[in-house]
Each structure stands twice: as C-alpha cells, then as structure tokens.
Amino acid sequence: MLVTGVNAQAGVNPRTDPDSQEKRMSREPRREQLLNAADRVIQRDGPGASMNAIAAEAGITKPILYRHFGDRNGLISALTERHTGGLLAAVRAALAEPLERRDRVEHVLDTYLAGIEARPQVYRLLTHPEPGDPTGAGNALAPALKQIAEEITRAVQGQIDLGADRDLLAEAWGRGITGMVLAAGDWWLESRPCSRTRMVQALADLLWGRLAAAADLPTAVLPTIPVEPEAEPDAG
Amino acid sequence: MLVTGVNAQAGVNPRTDPDSQEKRMSREPRREQLLNAADRVIQRDGPGASMNAIAAEAGITKPILYRHFGDRNGLISALTERHTGGLLAAVRAALAEPLERRDRVEHVLDTYLAGIEARPQVYRLLTHPEPGDPTGAGNALAPALKQIAEEITRAVQGQIDLGADRDLLAEAWGRGITGMVLAAGDWWLESRPCSRTRMVQALADLLWGRLAAAADLPTAVLPTIPVEPEAEPDAG
DNA sequence: CGACGATGTTACCGGAGGTAACACCCTGGT
DNA sequence: ACCAGGGTGTTACCTCCGGTAACATCGTCG
Numbered sequence: 001m002l003v004t005g006v007n008a009q010a011g012v013n014p015r016t017d018p019d020s021q022e023k024r025m026s027r028e029p030r031r032e033q034l035l036n037a038a039d040r041v042i043q044r045d046g047p048g049a050s051m052n053a054i055a056a057e058a059g060i061t062k063p064i065l066y067r068h069f070g071d072r073n074g075l076i077s078a079l080t081e082r083h084t085g086g087l088l089a090a091v092r093a094a095l096a097e098p099l100e101r102r103d104r105v106e107h108v109l110d111t112y113l114a115g116i117e118a119r120p121q122v123y124r125l126l127t128h129p130e131p132g133d134p135t136g137a138g139n140a141l142a143p144a145l146k147q148i149a150e151e152i153t154r155a156v157q158g159q160i161d162l163g164a165d166r167d168l169l170a171e172a173w174g175r176g177i178t179g180m181v182l183a184a185g186d187w188w189l190e191s192r193p194c195s196r197t198r199m200v201q202a203l204a205d206l207l208w209g210r211l212a213a214a215a216d217l218p219t220a221v222l223p224t225i226p227v228e229p230e231a232e233p234d235a236g
Numbered sequence: 237m238l239v240t241g242v243n244a245q246a247g248v249n250p251r252t253d254p255d256s257q258e259k260r261m262s263r264e265p266r267r268e269q270l271l272n273a274a275d276r277v278i279q280r281d282g283p284g285a286s287m288n289a290i291a292a293e294a295g296i297t298k299p300i301l302y303r304h305f306g307d308r309n310g311l312i313s314a315l316t317e318r319h320t321g322g323l324l325a326a327v328r329a330a331l332a333e334p335l336e337r338r339d340r341v342e343h344v345l346d347t348y349l350a351g352i353e354a355r356p357q358v359y360r361l362l363t364h365p366e367p368g369d370p371t372g373a374g375n376a377l378a379p380a381l382k383q384i385a386e387e388i389t390r391a392v393q394g395q396i397d398l399g400a401d402r403d404l405l406a407e408a409w410g411r412g413i414t415g416m417v418l419a420a421g422d423w424w425l426e427s428r429p430c431s432r433t434r435m436v437q438a439l440a441d442l443l444w445g446r447l448a449a450a451a452d453l454p455t456a457v458l459p460t461i462p463v464e465p466e467a468e469p470d471a472g
Numbered sequence: 473c474g475a476c477g478a479t480g481t482t483a484c485c486g487g488a489g490g491t492a493a494c495a496c497c498c499t500g501g502t
Numbered sequence: 503a504c505c506a507g508g509g510t511g512t513t514a515c516c517t518c519c520g521g522t523a524a525c526a527t528c529g530t531c532g
Contacts, residue, residue, distance in 0.1 A: 030479090050518080050519065050520085051519080051520065051521085052518090052519080052520095060479095060480075060481095061480075061481065061482085062520085062521080062522095063480080063481080063482095063521085063522075063523090064479075064480070064481095066520090066521065066522080067478095067479090071520075071521070072520065072521090101448070101452075102448065105447075127376065138422065138423075138425075138426035138427075139422075140363065140418050140419050140421075140422035140423075141419050141422070141423075145419075149419070156447075158453065159452065159453055160447070160450045160451075160452065160453060161450055161451045161452065161453045161454075162446075162450055165438070168429060168430055168434070168438060169438050169441065169442075169446075171423075171429065172420050172423070172424070172429075172435065172438040172439065172442070173438070173442050173447065175419045175420045175422075175423040176416040176417070176419060176420035176439060176442055177416065177442070178419055179415040179416045179417070179418050179419020179420060179422075180412040180413065180415045180416035180419070181412070181415075182376050182415050182419065183376050183377050183381075183385070183411045183412060183414055183415020183416070183418065184408050184411045184412035184415060185376075186374065186375075186376035186377070186411075186415075187374075187376075187377075187407075187408070187411040188408070189374075190374035193404060193407065193408075194404055198404070199408065202401070202404060202405050202408040202409070203408065203412060205405065206405075206408070206409050206412055206413070206443070207442070207445070207447055207448070208445050208447070208448045209443075209444050209445015209446070209447075209448055209449070210398075210405075210445070211341075211392075211396070211409065211443055211444070211445075212337070212338065212443070212444045212445055213445070214396045214397055214398055215396075215397045216337075216395065216396065216397065217394065217395055217396060217397045218397075266510090286487080286488065286489085287488080287489065287490085288487085288488080288489095296510095296511070296512095297511075297512065297513085298489085298490080298491095299490085299491075299492090299511085299512080299513095300510080300511070300512095302489090302490065302491080303510095307489075307490075308489065308490090
C-alpha cells in the first residue's frame with residue numbers, strides 16, 4: 001500500500017475528443033508505466049523476472065498485469081517490441097547504408113554489437129527464446145532475432161546476385177548470419193576478448209571468406225587428437 | 237548438488253569386496269535405466285518434460301531421480317553428455333578428416349545436420365540453453381554447443397594459418413560458425429526448405445565468401461539512394 | 473441518484489521443482 | 503539367528519510460479 005499517487009489523469013475531454021471512447025485515458029499511460037516497471041525489473045533481475053516482482057515494482061498486483069497483457073508472453077512481447085524497434089531500425093538502416101558492401105557488412109555488425117553492448121539485460125531479453133514450444137524446433141532464434149534475420153534475408157535478396165538459388169541462399173544466410181552474430185556477440189559480451197572494432201573485423205573476415213583464403217598451417221600437430229572412445233571411468 | 241544425506245556412497249570397498257562386482261544393480265544400471273526413461277519422455281514430450289513425467293515413465297517417483305541426479309539440471313546434464321558424445325565425436329572426427337578444406341567443412345556441416353535430423357527432440361535438448369543464469373550473457377550456446385564451438389576453434393587454430401590474430405579469430409569463428417549452423421539448422425529442420433545436401437552447400441558457400449564474391453544486382457531498387465558518393469567509411 | 477465501466481484488491485487453483493520423513497529389503501558382522 | 507546399516511522405494515509436504523475468479527472501489531454518464 002505505498003502507491004496511490006498516479007490517480008489523477010487528465011486531458012482528453014470526451015466532448016472535445018468524441019472519437020476516443022476512453023475518456024479515462026489511464027489505459028495507455030498505465031500500460032506504459034507498467035512496461036517501464038517491467039523494464040526496470042528485468043534490467044535488475046534478468047529476463048527470468050517473475051510477474052509478481054514486476055507487479056510489485058509497478059506498485060500494483062498481478063491481475064492488473066494480466067488484464068493489460070493477457071499473459072506473460074504478452075508482457076514480454078510488448079516489452080520486446082518496444083526495444084526491438086531501436087535495434088531493428090538501426091540494423092535496417094545499416095543494411096540500407098550506401099556503402100561498399102564490405103563496409104556495409106561491418107557497419108551492420110558494429111551496429112548490432114553496439115546495441116547489445118549498450119544494454120545487456122535488454123539484449124538478453126530480446127534474444128531469449130520463449131520456452132513454451134513443446135515439440136520440435138524452430139525457436140533457436142527469438143522473435144526479435146527472427147526479424148533481424150528477415151531483414152538480412154531481404155537485403156541479400158535485393159542487393160546481391162546469387163543466381164537461381166537466390167531465395168534459398170538468402171534465407172539460409174539470413175538465419176545463419178544472425179545466429180553467427182548472436183553466438184559470437186554473446187561470447188564477446190561475456191568475456192570481452194577484444195575491442196568492438198576488432199570483433200567486427202573478425203566476423204567480417206569470416207563472412208568474407210578468409211576461412212577459405214587462408215593458407216594451411218605448415219604441418220603442426222596433425223589432428224590426431226587422442227580421442228578416448230568409450231572409456232568407463234566408473235566411480236571416480 | 238547432493239551434499240545432503242548420502243556422504244558414503246560408491247559402495248565398492250576394494251578390500252572387503254575384492255571381486256569388484258556388485259551383484260546389487262545399485263547405481264550404474266539404475267541410473268542408465270532412469271536415463272533411458274528420461275530419454276523416452278523427452279523424445280515424446282520435448283525438452284520441457286517434467287520430473288514427474290520422467291519418474292512416472294521410469295516407473296518410480298520423483299525423489300529417486302533427485303537422489304541420482306541432484307536436480308533437474310543434473311538429469312539434463314547427464315542426458316546431454318550421453319548424447320553429446322555421439323554428436324561431438326562425429327563432429328570431431330569430421331573435423332579431423334583428411335580432406336580438402338572445403339570438403340572437410342562440408343563434411344562437418346553435413347555431420348551436424350544429419351545428427352539433428354536423426355533425433356530432433358534430442359537436438360532440442362542439447363541446444364536448449366539452461367534458463368538459470370540470472371545476470372548478463374554467456375549462454376546463447378548450450379554446453380553441448382560450446383563444446384562443438386571449442387572443437388571448431390581448436391581445428392581452426394591447428395590447421396589454418398591466420399597470422400597474429402590466430403587465437404582471437406579462431407575463438408570468435410568457433411562460436412560464430414557454431415551459432416550460424418545452429419540457427420540455420422534450426423530453421424532448416426523446422427521448414428525443410430531443401431535437401432540436406434543443398435543446405436550444406438548453402439552454408440559452405442556462405443563460409444566460403446560467396447557473400448563477398450557475388451556481383452551486385454543490376455538495379456537494386458533502393459528507395460532513397462540516388463547516387464553512391466564517397467561516404468565516409470567510418471572508423472578505419 | 474443509480475448504472476456502468478474501468479481500476480484495484482484478496483484469495484485461490486494447478487503444476488512445477490525440490491525436500492523431509494518414513495518404510496522396505498538385502499547384506500553382512502557377531 | 504539376530505540386529506545394524508546402507509541401499510531401495512514411498513507418501514506427503516514445501517515454496518514459487520503463471521494464471522484466474524470473485525469481490526471492492528472510484529468516477530463518470532444518463
């Protein structure tokens with residue numbers, strides 16, 4: 001009971017604004033406020049924050065959250081879309097930048113890494129796949145990342161001549177590149193092995209076929225790694 | 237963690253029991269049996285299967301599972317390691333195959349895709365990141381995939397001459413390639429847009445720099461790009 | 473004024489992971 | 503033969519989660 005304050009709402013008079021039925025415009029602002037609270041909690045507790053915690057942070061109780069967002073997924077989706085906008089728009093803009101192709105790719109990579117660097121918890125939320133799907137596959141990429149993958153697919157399709165296999169390649173590459181940047185970016189964010197610029201270079205080099213172009217190593221330790229077949233260490 | 241209760245386990249006492257053959261099928265067989273049951277349930281219900289369901293499938297009750305595996309994570313880990321062996325060994329063998337580099341890469345890709353194709357539910361389990369981590373990043377790749385990433389890193393480090401940046405590049409690429417194959421393979425498994433062979437080609441092409449080599453499309457219908465001036469290529 | 477709609481509450485449900493306490497049963501020492 | 507002990511298993515319970523039903527409240531409209 002420490003919250004009553006924001007009862008006073010204002011502004012829209014039904015006479016002057018007959019179009020909107022909700023004279024009590026408390027819906028939209030309240031929703032925003034709830035999303036802000038959820039944002040704070042997730043920044044603090046990570047993407048596993050409970051509905052109770054979010055409600056408490058907002059100064060209200062659970063059912064209100066459910067009235068506004070239906071279920072947890074609805075809340076997360078609303079929250080996600082809110083942040084996705086920024087990252088997705090940035091990536092889209094980077095993809096459309098009138099640069100040399102390599103520079104454009106680097107620009108996109110840098111944009112993504114900068115985005116996840118700025119707000120790691122939000123990034124975690126965006127990239128957290130929903131655990132609801134019971135059967136099969138299909139959610140290695142969270143919705144936000146699927147959108148990014150689609151953007152990449154569209155860009156590849158529209159900008160690069162890949163012959164007859166265009167559609168397939170573009171789609172596979174869109175997913176693949178997104179997953180690549182997701183995994184590599186996650187690792188980079190966790191252990192910070194180098195500067196962002198350097199990381200961008202490393203990934204661009206990979207996409208640029210340096211894996212194919214590099215020379216073989218002289219003859220170092222030839223890959224006869226001692227592979228233990230099925231040893232039974234038993235009780236150790 | 238199983239710090240409670242049973243502190244004296246591993247009942248084989250070498251001195252008093254020199255035959256070293258416990259007729260009591262105490263631990264190992266039961267454990268295997270439980271893992272088999274868990275495997276069945278997960279094949280059927282997906283990786284979200286509950287401990288109750290697994291216990292029921294095994295014909296016993298929950299606490300026994302907890303005695304054997306500590307907690308759910310322990311069970312999943314045990315189950316994971318069991319299957320990881322196969323996939324990981326296969327990938328490792330593919331990485332060590334004495335082929336031309338491109339053929340080797342294709343071989344590795346095909347090995348992975350064949351593995352996830354064979355048992356999708358197991359693949360889902362293996363690639364499902366544990367949701368426990370509250371803060372920050374670091375688990376975009378599940379443990380099994382981290383191991384694969386390490387194998388790739390090691391292979392790149394040991395086989396390819398990447399100059400001074402060798403370590404960084406190898407590690408970033410290991411993660412990146414793994415994430416790429418994860419995301420693309422997940423999509424492929426879900427929507428089956430093409431044959432496995434074709435998918436292998438698509439991914440190998442991506443890794444082989446076809447993104448860099450392909451020509452521009454003649455008239456990319458870019459909305460607001462009248463001309464391409466020398467835009468400043470940002471950081472150099 | 474009364475009706476209505478939106479806001480808020482408490483209390484609850486079913487199911488998840490996890491644990492405590494107890495019962496059985498087989499082995500083995502004296 | 504008997505009792506102790508460490509394995510097997512059980513029932514019953516805890517806490518916390520997402521989600522919901524039913525009730526209380528406030529403000530506006532007719």
